[in-house]
Amino acid sequence: MAIRLFQEPKLESPVLIASWPGIGNIGIIAVDILRRAVKAEEFGEIEPWDFFYPKKVLIRGGELKEAEFPTSKFHFRRTPREDFLFFLGEEQPTEAGQAYAEGGKAYRMANLVLDVAQKFGCRRVYTSGAAVAPIHHTMNSRVWAVPNSEHLIPDLRGIRNTVLLSDIEERDEQSSITGLNGLLLGVAKKRGLEAVCLMGEIPVYLQEFPFPYPKASRAVLDVLAAALGIPIEAEELDALVERSEQEIEKLYGSFPTEIREQLDKLKQPPPAEPGPITEEDKRKILEDIDKFFKKGTKED
Numbered sequence: 001m002a003i004r005l006f007q008e009p010k011l012e013s014p015v016l017i018a019s020w021p022g023i024g025n026i027g028i029i030a031v032d033i034l035r036r037a038v039k040a041e042e043f044g045e046i047e048p049w050d051f052f053y054p055k056k057v058l059i060r061g062g063e064l065k066e067a068e069f070p071t072s073k074f075h076f077r078r079t080p081r082e083d084f085l086f087f088l089g090e091e092q093p094t095e096a097g098q099a100y101a102e103g104g105k106a107y108r109m110a111n112l113v114l115d116v117a118q119k120f121g122c123r124r125v126y127t128s129g130a131a132v133a134p135i136h137h138t139m140n141s142r143v144w145a146v147p148n149s150e151h152l153i154p155d156l157r158g159i160r161n162t163v164l165l166s167d168i169e170e171r172d173e174q175s176s177i178t179g180l181n182g183l184l185l186g187v188a189k190k191r192g193l194e195a196v197c198l199m200g201e202i203p204v205y206l207q208e209f210p211f212p213y214p215k216a217s218r219a220v221l222d223v224l225a226a227a228l229g230i231p232i233e234a235e236e237l238d239a240l241v242e243r244s245e246q247e248i249e250k251l252y253g254s255f256p257t258e259i260r261e262q263l264d265k266l267k268q269p270p271p272a273e274p275g276p277i278t279e280e281d282k283r284k285i286l287e288d289i290d291k292f293f294k295k296g297t298k299e300d
Helices: 023-037 102-119 148-156 163-171 179-191 214-228 235-253 258-269 279-299
Strands: 003-005 013-018 041-045 057-058 063-070 072-078 083-089 124-133 143-147 162-164 192-202
Touching: 003 102, 013 023, 013 102, 013 179, 013 214, 013 235, 023 083, 023 124, 023 192, 023 214, 023 235, 041 102, 083 102, 102 179, 124 143, 124 179, 124 214, 143 148, 143 163, 143 214, 143 279, 148 162, 148 192, 162 163, 192 214
Parallel strands: 013 083, 013 124, 124 192, 143 162
Antiparallel strands: 003 041, 041 072, 057 063, 072 083, 143 192
8 A cells, every 4th residue: 555544633624735855955844844833743654665765774683674765754733723734755756867756656646645635625735846046145035836726826926925937937838847846736736626836946056056945945934834824933944044044155155256256146136037147147157167066076
């Protein structure tokens, strides 16, 4: 059996908040902090056998004891105002050679998540991830919102620091959201469930670095809290943002002057425009940064 439930809580039209790791781990950090803030209780999981290879095997006394797999867990919380389901996947299931979850494994997992959501009468789904944007790291991250139903748009427009993806790009029919955080949105629509994907902005020049971007996670958390009517104190996340800013400043200071001069153009983009640099500028910046770090690796 792919789904294993330890208990079956009595819930009334819960909202599902789901996320997997992605660029900057923006969504998964926000959702996990929200889960812990409301003290949600674990009640089930998706078994890993059909989706993942073991992360490691544990050997004791020369004998193989067990294999450790990425976890995919469900949590719940009943509140006087609203009931909540949470799903957090430790890893996205990918096919050979793919960077993001797509194909059969991803589709099966998305459906299993929604099987559980609908079993408990879920009425709406939120997912979260990253929006790679032409912004500077000293700027506040906005949250790009993508609903799967037109009637959700007015509510989203009313949430502070939230902008519709279609308003930014003005070509929403050409936009896409990679990985399970986007796929779940489409599968929910097919099943007749309302769903919204919230994506925190990460600077384009930081997207390839293997560290989190908690400033965007904080922005996503604030929007989730506003949408769900949950007051959130997130001192832990604020401290993480401060440490991250210090590390990014050190990294930024190591860039050659010509790269920093190009990146400094990103400090003041108009409110709803892609920014004052061209696609060619962005391509060159990323190439220059890549060359800079490859050169540093060889010298080390």
